[in-house]
Amino acid sequence: MSSFWIVIRQLAEIEEQMATSKKVITREEWKKRLNDVKIRKEDMNKLVMNFLVTEGYVEAAEKFRIESGTEPDIDLATITDRMAVKKAVQCGNVEDAIEKVNDLNPEILDTNPQLFFHLQQQRLIELIRNGKVEEALEFAQEELAPRGEENQSFLEELERTVSLLAFEDVSNCPVGELLDISQRLKTASEVNAAILTSQSHEKDPKLPSLLKMLIWAQNQLDEKAAYPRINDLSNATLEDPAV
Amino acid sequence: MNSINRNNGESNNGKSSIFDGLKQDLDLYFLGLSRLGSSKALTDKEEDEEEAPKELNTINSSGGFLVVAPDKLSVKYTSVNLHGHDVGVVQANKPAPVKRLLYYFEIYVKDAGAKGQIAIGFTNEGFKMRRQPGWEVNSCGYHGDDGLLYRGQGKGDAFGPTYTKGDMVGGGINYASQEFFFTKNGAIVGTVCKEKEMKGRLFPTIAVHSQNEEVHVNFGQKKFAFDLKEYEAQERLKQQMTIEKISLPPNISYGLVRSYLLHYGYEDTLNSFDLASKSTIPPIYIAQENGFDEQDIVYALNQRKTLRQLIRNGEIDAAISKLHNWYPQIVQDDKSATCFLLHCQKFIELVRVGALEEAVKYGRIELAKFFGLAGFDDLVQDCVALLAYERPQESSVGYLLEESQRDVVADTVNAMILSTNPNMKDMKGCLQSYLERLLRQLTACSLERRSANGDQGEAFHLHQVLTIGRDMKC
Numbered sequence: 103m104s105s106f107w108i109v110i111r112q113l114a115e116i117e118e119q120m121a122t123s124k125k126v127i128t129r130e131e132w133k134k135r136l137n138d139v140k141i142r143k144e145d146m147n148k149l150v151m152n153f154l155v156t157e158g159y160v161e162a163a164e165k166f167r168i169e170s171g172t173e174p175d176i177d178l179a180t181i182t183d184r185m186a187v188k189k190a191v192q193c194g195n196v197e198d199a200i201e202k203v204n205d206l207n208p209e210i211l212d213t214n215p216q217l218f219f220h221l222q223q224q225r226l227i228e229l230i231r232n233g234k235v236e237e238a239l240e241f242a243q244e245e246l247a248p249r250g251e252e253n254q255s256f257l258e259e260l261e262r263t264v265s266l267l268a269f270e271d272v273s274n275c276p277v278g279e280l281l282d283i284s285q286r287l288k289t290a291s292e293v294n295a296a297i298l299t300s301q302s303h304e305k306d307p308k309l310p311s312l313l314k315m316l317i318w319a320q321n322q323l324d325e326k327a328a329y330p331r332i333n334d335l336s337n338a339t340l341e342d343p344a345v
Numbered sequence: 346m347n348s349i350n351r352n353n354g355e356s357n358n359g360k361s362s363i364f365d366g367l368k369q370d371l372d373l374y375f376l377g378l379s380r381l382g383s384s385k386a387l388t389d390k391e392e393d394e395e396e397a398p399k400e401l402n403t404i405n406s407s408g409g410f411l412v413v414a415p416d417k418l419s420v421k422y423t424s425v426n427l428h429g430h431d432v433g434v435v436q437a438n439k440p441a442p443v444k445r446l447l448y449y450f451e452i453y454v455k456d457a458g459a460k461g462q463i464a465i466g467f468t469n470e471g472f473k474m475r476r477q478p479g480w481e482v483n484s485c486g487y488h489g490d491d492g493l494l495y496r497g498q499g500k501g502d503a504f505g506p507t508y509t510k511g512d513m514v515g516g517g518i519n520y521a522s523q524e525f526f527f528t529k530n531g532a533i534v535g536t537v538c539k540e541k542e543m544k545g546r547l548f549p550t551i552a553v554h555s556q557n558e559e560v561h562v563n564f565g566q567k568k569f570a571f572d573l574k575e576y577e578a579q580e581r582l583k584q585q586m587t588i589e590k591i592s593l594p595p596n597i598s599y600g601l602v603r604s605y606l607l608h609y610g611y612e613d614t615l616n617s618f619d620l621a622s623k624s625t626i627p628p629i630y631i632a633q634e635n636g637f638d639e640q641d642i643v644y645a646l647n648q649r650k651t652l653r654q655l656i657r658n659g660e661i662d663a664a665i666s667k668l669h670n671w672y673p674q675i676v677q678d679d680k681s682a683t684c685f686l687l688h689c690q691k692f693i694e695l696v697r698v699g700a701l702e703e704a705v706k707y708g709r710i711e712l713a714k715f716f717g718l719a720g721f722d723d724l725v726q727d728c729v730a731l732l733a734y735e736r737p738q739e740s741s742v743g744y745l746l747e748e749s750q751r752d753v754v755a756d757t758v759n760a761m762i763l764s765t766n767p768n769m770k771d772m773k774g775c776l777q778s779y780l781e782r783l784l785r786q787l788t789a790c791s792l793e794r795r796s797a798n799g800d801q802g803e804a805f806h807l808h809q810v811l812t813i814g815r816d817m818k819c
Contacts, residue, residue: 139788143752145807153602162617169611171748309598314591319790326797335597338782
């Protein structure tokens, strides 16, 4: 009787394996499919131009336009202005950045209270970093406190920032990360995105999304088939399916 | 014992024998690229391949219970309903197309008749055309009299509001989420899972069941009450948000762009790019371990850039002359695809400036020998056809006069120069940049995945992705 059940169980296992077994695609077959894909050079050029333009590589975009004949999807003149703002924030010259943004388009800060608050917060951080305690307190009370009253999360951020003043050794305090360069970069990114959006341009380049899509598509396909994968995006080599 | 002499005693280093063996593949590859611009090669719009429903199917409708108008876009119940097997059902003339994100159609209730027993939904081929959609297996229907959703059995589930005379009701399929969705007067009513059991092609279906009920249908010929484009954008966004959460290795995009520029020889751009990267905050650093092996593609950068410039300016003679100087082995075989493409381009340039007599002379000397050769023939014929038109740029062979055609020749020369690099490990490296390989892999995976799902849904298409982004900005 027990051997009967063993056989039944084995049959059930085989059936399960057959039901969930994945289609296997050989390297030859896969290479053929890759070759059948039609990709236009102009489209790849557009992707690269989109990257250069969104990330702000103005001169490179100019040169690329000449060398490849690809038209940028945004006015190159506006990139220089945008990069100047981004650079200013990255270097901690927030007042300068705010002036530049308003020159570019006064509506940006008007319609973006969160961005404006973060810029003001960065100004406060820079004052504290430079040891200008009195100025910092004055600035916090006059400029930031009123914003804090309007918005609970602003208030919390403000309190966190002001608490930097309470510590002698700021590198070890719980809010020390505010003094880190990454905070500047975060704010710079925010302002960059806001400017792009105001110019009706997507704020992120397309290329990283496509790379993520590739990872996702391969993960999805893994459920259905065994096929040559690209595991290292930086050298795009095909790795044979593990059979 | 005979040794097979593969080199013909020409070039001597070991690499070139591998090169000769692949010669035919290379030729085909470049020739294929050269015809990409012709209209025959364009199969971008996959959606157009599938036929969409345009009108009602009068052949299999439950005649006797209903009558379909001559324009096949409206239906009226003509009988007196006595029981559950005298429903007036009519399907669309074609099943819902599947190679897209969504399919959708709408009905307008002109007259709710005696009992308002109208339904909209989807049914399969071979549906019992006397029953309401949803009352039989492999069908679903949203019914106007009770607002319930029926899915393959006589008892329905609570779903939405009832609908009656004057209402615009829509039914759709979302292939990404595998759901049916229904709308009323421009607003979503709800969605329901499209069970795997509903296999095979589904037909948009409408039904009327009481005296004088009359329904008009819209398969997209008129504007929908529901904002389908907006819904589509929202659904795409949902998928986008899942994908955005995936993390990438640091600076990978930067590295891929850089190796793209190197691969194609865009030297000036590369120099500006490198200069700018030095001053970014934080500085970008590509470790050699990251796999960006540049040795193979820095090779002959300046020469490749020079040749590309010449070809893009139409200065073919100068390009050929430089090649004879720098890389004679590439232009040695006059029957190679490289020489062929250069000759074709020269011909095209002569036509472009109107030097037709000279073009004919040139064609006789350099192009005539390619007539009838498989792979070369199509392009030769297209080139010669240019002569037939007063305004060739507006003809079907006008693509030859575009900048992109010069670019194809430049890319071919670029690849051939890269192939002379003694360190080149495989031809693939000369033909396709890393970026291109990744994009091909993405497309192939996307298509295979869709195929495994019964061919339903959108597949990745670089051209479409770039176009959609543009449209969204308007």
